[in-house]
Structures are given as structure tokens and as C-alpha cells.
Amino acid sequence: MEELTVELVNVQSVNGTEGEVRIAEKIESILRGIPYFTSNPDQVWTKTVDNDALERKSVFALLKSERPSNKTILLHAHSDTVTIDDFGALKELATQPYKLMEKLKDVKLLPDVKADLESGDWLFGRGAVDMKSGMAAHLVVLKYLSENRDVFSGNILFMANPIEETTHGGIIDALPELERLQSEKELEFECAINTDFVGPLYGGDQTKYIYLGSVGKLLPAFYIRGKETHVGQAYEGLDPNLIASELTSRIDLNAELADEAEGEVTQPPVTLKQKDLKPTYNVQTPISSFVYFNYYVHQITPDRILDQLRGIAEASFDHVVEKLNREFEKHCARAGMKYERLPWESRVTTYSELYNKVYSLHGEEVNVRLNEILDQHAKDIDPREVGRLMVEELLLMDDDQAPVIVLFFATPYVPRNFVKGQTEKEQILLEKLDSILQETGSETGDTFAVHKFFPSLTDSSYLCLDDTDEEIEVLKNNYPGMDTLYPVPIEKIRKLNIPALNFGAWGKDAHKMTERVYKPYTFGTLPSLIKKYCLNMLD
Ligand SMILES: [Zn+2]
Known part of the structure; x- marks a missing residue:
């Protein structure tokens, strides 16, 4: 998985650049290289973002088990990164993890960064933790399940979206596609799993946070x-x-x-x-x-x-x-x-x-x-x-x-949501999550904590919505030009209503030049966690 992460990091995909197109092409080619999709080429497709001058794309792949069912889990990740300007003189190496790490040895770093660099347990580079490694975890799970289509019942939909780091325009543009799959193919989304980055909430914090929704x-x-x-x-x-x-x-x-x-x-x-x-x-x-x-x-x-x-x-x-x-x-x-x-x-x-x-x-x-x-x-x-x-x-x-x-109010409006466990479906989702985290924790020694709200913004905000129509009315009345300037498809989100979880890649310093992902957890535990959850939910 480290190799796959590095391959994705190597394709520089800074938000607002051509790189966002190239990363979509890269992801598409990785998917098409998975034997199941080579045999089922029309189950991989892209959707070009409407009215986008760069013609950036979301990439989709639908994996069907040998035991048909409408139950579907959505594995999604964003494919863009923030700028590489913060790397200064090392800008050229921002997306070359190994060369970057070599050079960083000569740079004066804070003690904890230096210790991490020397430990060999961390991979540095733009997008390492936010979130090419998370994307790689999904791809690894998808490949495994595509080779073991008899061990689950239902479908996995993989989705990679551009334009997350600024306006979330990629996932917003992809919502009609999810809606189409919901109505035409009758996919029933049990939940969505995002792998956007998580990290310590305070110095020395080793807890692996799982989020049930988003701020x-x-x-x-x-x-x-x-x-x-x-x-x-x-x-x-x-x-x-x-x-x-x-x-x-x-x-x-x-x-x-x-x-x-x-x-x-x-x-x-x-x-x-x-x-x-x-x-x-x-x-x-x-x-x-x-x-x-x-x-x-x-x-x-x-x-x-x-x-x-x-x-x-x-x-x-x-x-x-x-x-x-x-x-x-x-x-x-x-x-x-x-x-x-x-x-x-x-x-x-x-x-x-x-x-x-x-x-x-x-x-x-x-x-x-x-x-x-x-x-x-x-x-x-x-x-x-x-x-x-x-x-x-x-x-x-x-x-x-x-x-x-x-x-x-001005742009943007990012909806809040979290899984409350009020419906039977949500209760099952939470119970299964709980038992898998307990099991994994006792195997790996990781401490997990389940929180409600992912603390910074993610694409998960656009898959379900807790604001009421009355609240949105007040917002619209005080948000000049909202329907034109930031048209959030409220009706579509309500109709999709997909419980949006986040099992993050774990690392430090996202959006800083010392961005790095912790390899033992992210490359080992995370994909196995996602896999177990998919298998449990699609039993
Ligand atoms: Zn992110």
C-alpha cells in the first residue's frame, strides 16, 4: 500500500490545477488494472465536473458481489491537495516522498518532526496523509473484495472527487450521479466511508478517531x-x-x-x-x-x-x-x-x-x-x-x-451531520462499528474513539443533512445570491441521506510542509478496518 500511496502522491494534484485532471486519469488507470474491472470495463467511469474550465473529473467504480443485493457501501476520497508553496526551496520535491525525506534530513526541524523522520515509520510529502494514503486504502480494499466476490453480498461503489480543498465542488457535482445509481440501479447506500486525514488532537495523542459525521x-x-x-x-x-x-x-x-x-x-x-x-x-x-x-x-x-x-x-x-x-x-x-x-x-x-x-x-x-x-x-x-x-x-x-x-451570510455553506442511531439501520451501523473497533483494538493495541463531528471540513458534509427546511430558508434569505453563488443541492442530499463515516488515514501536519502519514496504522490497520466493516455490513 505504501507503493500505491507514493504512486498517487507522485501525481501532483494541487487544487485548481491541471494536476487534478491527471490524478483522475491515474486513478482510472489503477482501477482498470484490477482484473475484475478489466473484465467489466463499463463498471469504471468518470464524470466531468459541469462548467469547469479545467474539466476536472470524478472517478467511479462499481464492484458487484457474486451474491446480488441492492445493499451498497460508498468508499470515497478526494483526489486534490492543497498548494505546495509551503515547501519553499523544497517545492520541487513536495510530491517525491523519498527524495524529500532525504533532503529533510539536512533541514532544521522541530524535535518531534525530526524524531518521526528518523524513525522510518512515517512517509512525508504533499498529500501523504491528506489524503492519497486514504485513497490507497480504499483501492486496496476494493481490489481485495473484487478478488473475493463470494465473501459479501451487495455492492461497493468507489468514488474519487476533485475540488475538495476549496469549494467541495467535485462531490457536489457528483451527487446527481449517486442519485442516478440510487434510482436506476436501485443501489441502497448503507453508509459512506471517507478516509480523510485524522491526527492527534493534542500533543502526544495516539488515539485513532472515527467520526460519525462532520462539522x-x-x-x-x-x-x-x-x-x-x-x-x-x-x-x-x-x-x-x-x-x-x-x-x-x-x-x-x-x-x-x-x-x-x-x-x-x-x-x-x-x-x-x-x-x-x-x-x-x-x-x-x-x-x-x-x-x-x-x-x-x-x-x-x-x-x-x-x-x-x-x-x-x-x-x-x-x-x-x-x-x-x-x-x-x-x-x-x-x-x-x-x-x-x-x-x-x-x-x-x-x-x-x-x-x-x-x-x-x-x-x-x-x-x-x-x-x-x-x-x-x-x-x-x-x-x-x-x-x-x-x-x-x-x-x-x-x-x-x-x-x-x-x-x-457568504459562500460557502457546508452542512453539518452525524449518525444519531435513531433508526434501526443507523443502530446496526453503530453496533457493528463498535464491535469491529473493539476487536481491532485488542488485536493491534490501538486506542479508538468514536466522535460525532469531523473537526475540519470534509466532503462527508454533502451526503446527508441535519439542517431543517426552515433553517435553510433563513439561511437563503440572508445569503445574497446563494442559488447562483453556491448552489448546494439540498433536495438531492436529503434524498440520498447516506450516513457519512470517516475512518481517517492517521498522520500529522496536514497542510504544512511537514505533512506525513504514519505507516503502521494507515497502511496496515486502516485497510483491514475498512474491509472488515464492509464485510460485516454486507453480510
Ligand atoms: Zn482532506
Whole structure:
């Protein structure tokens, strides 16, 4: 399996590059080399991602047992990686594990990295743990089962998707294909197994985590319109940067805002962007600024996030107004001027409130203008900026031109989910998982722990969905252009409703130049775990 992993790592497949096409071709050729698929060539096929300039592809392979049944397990993995820029001078070797490891011996490394490098138990390289080794584990299992088609009953569907590391566009594009297999071939998906990377949650942690689902993510954004002024009359303006900074200081890494469910806590919100919208230098203060936050969710709903962040926005706005008045009063005293309270009043609105208000003023004209923005920009600029332009357009049409904070959601929307064991099917799934982990743990000495939510984003989010229709309605109403900018096929996901587990490749430092996979577990225990689970579920 090490050889197969290295073969996959060697095909550089950085997200957004031609390499994503080459890795799909590589995977397809590996599949076609498995004797079962050589004899059944039409059971391997690809699906080119719709409207993708690079023509990236998902790869599928359907293995049928000798004992026909509709029961199917989906083994899936993503085929792209993050950039190799972090390798710096060693960039050329990022996807050549053995040469890279040789060179790393001469690099000053942190003690634990050095120890791992010297131990011989680790394979370094971009994609080693995230997640070419996970892909290899699936391929090894698939090959074994294809040679032993009498030991299970049902089907294994293998799927490799591009475009995971940015927008999850590969799996989203592949959902109609899964739906087609569900209806045309009557495949009944028992569960999906992803092998995206897992690793220590704290220093020295050796636990092998199995996840029953995935954290969700929203991107709450704030558009802040202040009031510009000349720097010579500084107190006549309202600096939107001051309000943005106040928002950031209250929200960024605020531990109280970390969401919690089932005893598991998310990472707190963190800024992914804070900027003012002044294009060039001059001596006018900025008119507006823009800030947005990564917001992980286990159970909090879009409307509760809006309530929570609206409260913080109001408090931030009030705080800035009070501060300005305090400073202005001090300044007047020093400069011998008469102090009069500044005119600013705190004003916070959500996108849907602003839209409804402006719609009541202008009617259909509003939709015409918003659609123009989508038509003009949706294809070529960052979708978060398109949302921001739509907010600006509404503000232009508003009859109130006073400073304001507009709170809205921007791209992406990543659904949350986990297997709750509420149905009989889910109970069986959990019981079998439990017994296999116990058995494997006593054989190998590994400590396993079953957690609900994979802590960072995975493609598993798009196979089932815990948000209700009402919650999604609130999200859509506050997410300018969602259907165009990030069309998540909610209906399809609901219909598929595949319990999405993650048995990860185990390693360290994913997305860092010291990315590495732990060979004994990932190349030995992991494929045997997946195999046992498939055999048990398709008994
Ligand atoms: Zn990954």
C-alpha cells in the first residue's frame, strides 16, 4: 500500500490545477488494472465536473458481489491537495516522498518532526496523509473484495472527487450521479466511508478517531458603511474600520462562541477577511469596510447565529459611538472648542430585513438590479465579493443613508451531520462499528474513539443533512445570491441521506510542509478496518 500511496502522491494534484485532471486519469488507470474491472470495463467511469474550465473529473467504480443485493457501501476520497508553496526551496520535491525525506534530513526541524523522520515509520510529502494514503486504502480494499466476490453480498461503489480543498465542488457535482445509481440501479447506500486525514488532537495523542459525521460551516459577513471625512476634520466622520476592528476583537477566537453539541465543541469563529473598501490612497477616510468569519457549527442554527451576531454588532457599534464621543470631548477640551455630541446612532440590519425594506420602496426593480450583479460577476470574481456588491446595491437603493452594519451570510455553506442511531439501520451501523473497533483494538493495541463531528471540513458534509427546511430558508434569505453563488443541492442530499463515516488515514501536519502519514496504522490497520466493516455490513 505504501507503493500505491507514493504512486498517487507522485501525481501532483494541487487544487485548481491541471494536476487534478491527471490524478483522475491515474486513478482510472489503477482501477482498470484490477482484473475484475478489466473484465467489466463499463463498471469504471468518470464524470466531468459541469462548467469547469479545467474539466476536472470524478472517478467511479462499481464492484458487484457474486451474491446480488441492492445493499451498497460508498468508499470515497478526494483526489486534490492543497498548494505546495509551503515547501519553499523544497517545492520541487513536495510530491517525491523519498527524495524529500532525504533532503529533510539536512533541514532544521522541530524535535518531534525530526524524531518521526528518523524513525522510518512515517512517509512525508504533499498529500501523504491528506489524503492519497486514504485513497490507497480504499483501492486496496476494493481490489481485495473484487478478488473475493463470494465473501459479501451487495455492492461497493468507489468514488474519487476533485475540488475538495476549496469549494467541495467535485462531490457536489457528483451527487446527481449517486442519485442516478440510487434510482436506476436501485443501489441502497448503507453508509459512506471517507478516509480523510485524522491526527492527534493534542500533543502526544495516539488515539485513532472515527467520526460519525462532520462539522458544518457558515460564513457570517458584516458590511459596514461609516461616514467619510477629510483627515483634517477627523471627528466629522465615522470610521468603518473602527467598527470592523471592534467586531473582530469581540468575535475572533471568542471561546464562548464555539458551538457545542453531544459534548463536542467546535473551534471558535475566526476572521478570514477584514479590509476596508477604499481602492486607492487619498486623504479621505474610508467609507466602508468588510469583515467575515469562519463559523463552525455542530447544532447552532442560522437564525440563532444572526441573533447572536446582531447583538455583538449592536454592542460594537454603540461602543465605537461612545468612544468617539469621549475622545471628541477630550479633544475639544484640549483645543478650546465647544463639545457637541456626535450625530451617530447605532444601526444594524440583516440582509433579509434590508432586502424587504428596499423591496417595499422599489418593488421588482430590486431583483432586476441584484440579478444584474449576479449575471455580471458570478463567474469571474470571488463569490464573497459578489455578495458584498449585492449588499452595496441594496444600500444604494435604501432611503436611509446613515451609517449601518449589514449582517449576511457568504459562500460557502457546508452542512453539518452525524449518525444519531435513531433508526434501526443507523443502530446496526453503530453496533457493528463498535464491535469491529473493539476487536481491532485488542488485536493491534490501538486506542479508538468514536466522535460525532469531523473537526475540519470534509466532503462527508454533502451526503446527508441535519439542517431543517426552515433553517435553510433563513439561511437563503440572508445569503445574497446563494442559488447562483453556491448552489448546494439540498433536495438531492436529503434524498440520498447516506450516513457519512470517516475512518481517517492517521498522520500529522496536514497542510504544512511537514505533512506525513504514519505507516503502521494507515497502511496496515486502516485497510483491514475498512474491509472488515464492509464485510460485516454486507453480510
Ligand atoms: Zn482532506
